Amino acid sequence: MRTAKELWVPLIALLAMLGSGIWLVTQDEDDDRGFGPWGGTGMPMMGGPAESGWLAGDRDPVDDLAEARDRADDFAKELGPELRVGEVMRFANNYYAELEETDGDKATEVLINPSTGAVQLEFGPAMMWNTRYGMMARPGTRARLSAEQARDVAQAWADDHGGLAVDEPEAFPGYFTLHTLEGDRIEGMLSVNAVTGAVWYHSWHGEFEEMSEGE
Template sequence: MRTVKTLWVPLVALLAMLASGAWLVIQDDDSGRGFGPWGGTGMPMMGGSAESGWLAGDRDPVDDLAEARERAEDFAETLGSGLRVGEVMRFANNYYAELEESDGAKATEVLVDPSTGAVQLEFGPAMMWNTRYGMMARPSGPVRLDAEQARAAAQAWAEEHGLAVAEAEAFPGYYTLHTLQDGRIEGMLSVNAVTGAVWYHSWHGEFREMSEGA
């Protein structure tokens, strides 16, 4: 347990430092699209609760989208009343799920560890920019970018990396968009609704498949 805490605190601190600037510096790998802090097995696996940003797994591998949805639903039930799971995506390194309010509004984004079933708030924007469910949650400030402006900012970044973007989905304090390559989903990025900062979700790995809300 001491090891988990030792690794977790520096990770949160690192993310906080990365989020402090008006525009994020994207660290590049060979593709020029950046890299993230998690390689698929770095999630906490013991203890924890949704209120603390993660839910322990039972070390039972998650084999498909349906099982990933079930784990995300367990997290949603303890995070907030009325939350439900919308879109679920499978990547090489993890499963990704959107949590929605009862009225369909986007609430936050989570990751499901395929090896253990552990669930946590997604790295990056969901932790650092989400003004309602993030680790630095605060009263919502003025939203300066609407969905189209966020999409324009995302597209400008995407074009520099040989990509395009889909529609912008609004979360508290930011937008998330699928990135596209040759018309197919390649990954995703987020745009801060106040500063216009772009944060590419570089921790997922290759996109595999997805399912819409149940």
Template sequence: MFSRRAAATGIAVLTVAASLALAGCGGADNGAASSGAPTANPAITQGPGYWGPGSWEPGMMNGSSAWGPGMMGGRPGSWGPGMMGHRYWLPGTGGAVTTLDQARQRATAFAGQLGLRVGEVMQFSWNFYAELATADGRPATEALVDPATGAVGIEYGPAMMWNTAYGMHSGGETPSTVSVARAGEIAQQWLRDHGSALTVADPTAFPGYYTLHTLDAGKISGMLSVNAATGAVWYHTWHGAYIATSQQ
């Protein structure tokens, strides 16, 4: 049963998406529009030709207490199959996921549905992140594990909107005009332009985009992604604080 809070959340998400889409179509500045002057966690930018998550916040799209249904589908308090279908979604078991090993097990079960395997798994204060790869080791997409229920799905943001093989626009691949080296330069410049002293690690190339870890004094602090066709930047605001990593 939808609660008033869930209904309000869905309306808020749709309102944000609509306003951002309009901004991308006719604003005076069709480049990267910042929403603040960040330090440790930069504000989101809206990349050229794309709407970004803008002011999506914890409790609206993910957060420590609720991953809002909104456009993602699913029951109140969680994100679900929504527009991407059940192949891209693994319901939770109802048990909490509290360790990297447990998160890897859940991500592995999900990856099997797509014929993929799990690489790096990261723990953040709001969720677990998993990098999924093909059988021959090529990065394929990214997933999130809900620590409250064990539910797993394609990560929203770039993995859902930009991934040309496993995202919402799969099959519509566009030529990549941004090299790995250039992606790193764009990401670093974006951080600098937004007043951040963070640096970036080497880019990981997914179909249609790159994802990079952000570093604070050489230690992982978060992530951002760069579109391989346009150079648009999307900062991952939905993870919370970084805790730990489990390599493959």
């Protein structure tokens, strides 16, 4: 039987997906834009990372970025032997890490539980939109938005939500992720679906604390 701490990820996942603010941007052939709600849910299942996007923790607290990187690396080796860990970030609620292919292309995003060391595919876009590593993977899906268009969509969302700015997009299979900024400081992040233009703000992280780039 799993302890309360070990249930952290699925419980937070459900709350985050219910509470996330999400836009849908649909684009017709004339590039007109309409806006409406979009949503989705997804929770980790039993099994290893390749089957469920989940790596159980050892109940050893993760104290810093280096330890978070080690845990993410353990997950990466199980998910795909050629994957490596790129950027790692620490937030008030969790650690976040990007996994990359050997050529530097972004593969997916993961969360590390600071209390138990459990690692999982990040809920939201990494689970629901990632066309290669997500729970609804659709290999061969073609993006309709360029990185520049995704940035424009993200900035339009940010303008309507507190006047935030957005950083440069990072392309993952099926979507883009961007840091949101208050001045020069990272405030959080959001993702833009590369096919539909939907915007999904990562509301589960809490306040940004620190980060390290890929090794």
